[in-house]
Amino acid sequence: MDLRQVLTALRSGWWLLVVGMLSGGAAGLGGSLLQTPVYESSTQFFVSSTESASTSDAYQGSQFSQERVESYVRLLTGDELAGRIVAGLALDMEPDELVQRISATAASNTVLIDVSVTDSSAGQAQRLAEAVGQEFPRLVTELETPDGGGRSPVKVTVTERPEEPVTPVSPRPRRNAALGLAIGLLAGIGLAITRARLDRTVKDPHETAELVGAPVIGAVVRDDDLKRRHVADRRGNSRTAEDYRQLRTNLQFLKVDAPPRVIMVSSAMPSEGKTTAVVNLALALAAAGQRVTAVDADLRQPEVTTYLGLSGGVGLTNVLAGTADVDDVKQLYVERLSVIAAGPTPPNPGEMLASSNMARLIEKLRKTNDYVIIDVPPILPVADAIGLAPKVDGVLLSVRYGSTRKDQLQQAAATLSRVGATTLGAILNILPPQDEVATAYGYGYGAERGRVEDPRDGAVPQRTFWRVKSSSRHARPRRMFATEQEG
Template identity: 65%
Template sequence: MELREVLAALRAGWWLPLIGLVVGGAAALIVSLLQAPLYTSSTQLFVSTRDTASTSEAFQGSQFSQQRVTSYARLITGEELAQRVIDRLGLEVSPGELSARITATAMSNTVLIDVTVTDESPERTQRIADAVGAEFTEFAAELETPDGADVSPVKVTVTDGAEVASAPSSPQTTRNVALGLLVGLLVGAGLAILRVRMDRTVKDPDEVVQLTGVPVIGTVLRDDALEKRHVVDRNSTTRTAEDYRQLRTNLQFLNVDQPPKVIMVTSALPSEGKTTAVVNLGLALADAGRTVTIVEADLRKPKVTRYLGIVGGVGLTNVLAGTAEVEDVVQRYGPSGLSVIASGPTPPNPGELLASSNMHAFLEKLRSGNDFVLVDAPPLLPVADSTGLAVYMDGVLLSVRYGSTRKEQLQQAAVSLERVGAKTLGVILNIVPARAELASAYGYGYGYGYGSEPEGGTKGGKRRA
């Protein structure tokens, strides 16, 4: 995963690191506040040998002491010494519990042993540490004194006495909260990246090329008003209106020498914006002076006539069945050069009807009288209607819903078209959120209405300073 993709993932899921930061810091703070404060007191022991008259004896005694300190450190944390401390101080704990509170560290290449005691009471901690030093001095002398001798050759001396701790050593609330914030931030960032890695929906134009072999020729921003009325205000300069004008321009320049005239618009699955794309692309082409006919070929769930508010009684199926002529079912829409042919009555065999020779002859007749024929076809994956129809087309446009269409679905749709020899012209990436990285890349962050302000100032005639 490249750095650019990581940054994009963090931007898309910025709220996950934020939540992780808050949760991690709060959890660390709560845990720290719930912990009982612990105090630490330390003492230091010095191990030496007696009767070192010469330098060589002193050196040998030093080596002997260094060999002893590691064993002594283990003895200090043992239950035998803990029992002696308990008896000395009259503590009401078991030897195992007390030994767990004592740590001893043998300093490397020295004859020093650092002893640390941790307890909930600072005064008791100091008394235990002092008792450990005193008891171990006697305990070591007992162990090292040979049989028949009165004095041990090894001497253990307390060099640093224990002091009463002025502040608890645990919990370290500030450190814990800082670590909690850091861990929460990293976990949140990891989840944000994992969320993108696990996301199998189509969001990247480069992925579209890899999956289909064709480019994205149009990107349409999410528009709540368009989702309700389905038709763009053609006189407006909103971002969505500009998106369809840009799609119109890209479509016209796909092949300058032999531009496609009969074009099918379909999708992998329903609810991916194909009918809205057909309607508004047709209007945009008509506004540019082109003669356009939209054919409502989604015979199972026709929506074009409903979106445009025109009659849907007779139409395509009547022409294909031979009960009506093309001229009888064509409906003009508005003052521009846009015509619509409704789907007509729902037949029992939509797939066979759309793949029939009558359908081919019908499209050829429309080709001769129009600059563009846009066919709103059924989705490719749920039914086989569109694959039989696609062979009669100059090209196919695939409508893909940003963040909804899955990669494998898009790839399967492209393969189904390739299998029948249909030519896929490109992909329309629909319903792109304004906050998406793709929207920013296309300059949508500059807002709607670019160039729409009347010359000479703003509303009310006031000029900008």
């Protein structure tokens, strides 16, 4: 993954970062609160030589003391001293258990030894440290006194007496909570990136263009009202209505000299927004003064007339079967937009769409319309659309954001290519409104959600779409710009 993909993954999986941080912080804080507090009391010893009559003796004694310090550190954490303390204080523990609570360190090139003793009780920690301060000098004296009697050459003095600790040294709730937050954040980042790598659905216009081998010419945001009604509110200037107007405009940039007039709209799999795209694209074209006929050629699950509230009894199959004329089955929905229903479901829908009668019907509609928009079944589940695809000027593929799988989209595009069909582009449907892609395609909706500018006021909406070079199917998409002036 490159940096852009990583940032996209983090944006789409931001909630994983939040959950990770909250979980890590809660775990660190909760673990701290459940732990038994541990208190620490410290003392310090100074090791010196008793033979210091002259300067030379003092120097040699200092060297002698430094050599002894490392050995004394081990004595402080040994069983002999621990056993004496346990016996002296009548503790209910074994010497080796006490050893685990005593730590000793010696500063380099000095004769100082720092000793710390820990316990769950602040008072007990101080008593244990005091016992170490009493017993350790005695132990050193016994060990260093010559067998024949005399004075020990080493003297151990307590230079810092232990005090009763006020606050525990462990646990540290703030530190543990901060550490938990950091670990949780890293875990969330890892999960977000892993989730993105495992996600095989289409979300990126760059990748969509590469998979289809044609530009992404439009993006339609998720709209709950459109989901219920299937028809965008054309009287207002909603974001969804503007998305379809922009899709209409971008069609002109595909083939400027010979723009496509008979357009088939399909998808890789069902429920990817193709019929909604057909209805609203046809309405957008009609609103711009174009004569449009929308044909419901999804003979297995026709929905165009259902979405528009028209009759679906007689339609395309009657015309292809020769039992009705095209003018008899046309239904006027609004000015300049006619609709041809699917008609009765035939036993052989694929053969009917690939028939010569269908080709003649297309040519007849071409002569009387500026645009013919045809809704067909999805490409992968059934072969109905494959026979019709070469007969039209081009195909638009409806791609559902976060639902259409990459392999499915690539397979659908390859199927169209094998039969010689022209793939005009892709429509990225049902984008989350706050997604980066929706923002890139949007006009006037990101900064002021409550206010929408009317393009007829003189503003020129600028949009982006992504296209690939015609010389290579999998070439890197280039970012293009389209502008629309509503008149």
